[in-house]
Amino acid sequence: MVKSISCADSGADCSWSTTAETEEELMNKVEAHAKEKHPDLEITPELVQKIKSIIKEI
Numbered sequence: 001m002v003k004s005i006s007c008a009d010s011g012a013d014c015s016w017s018t019t020a021e022t023e024e025e026l027m028n029k030v031e032a033h034a035k036e037k038h039p040d041l042e043i044t045p046e047l048v049q050k051i052k053s054i055i056k057e058i
Helices: 023-037 045-053
Strands: 003-006 017-020
C-alpha cells in the first residue's frame, strides 16, 4: 500500500503533502520538507514518533 502524509495532518498551517511506497522513503521526504519549509522546527524523537503515527495507507 502507498503511504501518505500531509503537514495539515500534524496540525501545521501548511498545505504540503506527499506519498511514497515505504515509510523510510516517506520519512526522507518529510525530513527534506521540514528542513526547507520549517527550518525552526526541532526534530526530536518524540516528533518523529508523532509523524509516524499519522502516516496513512491509501
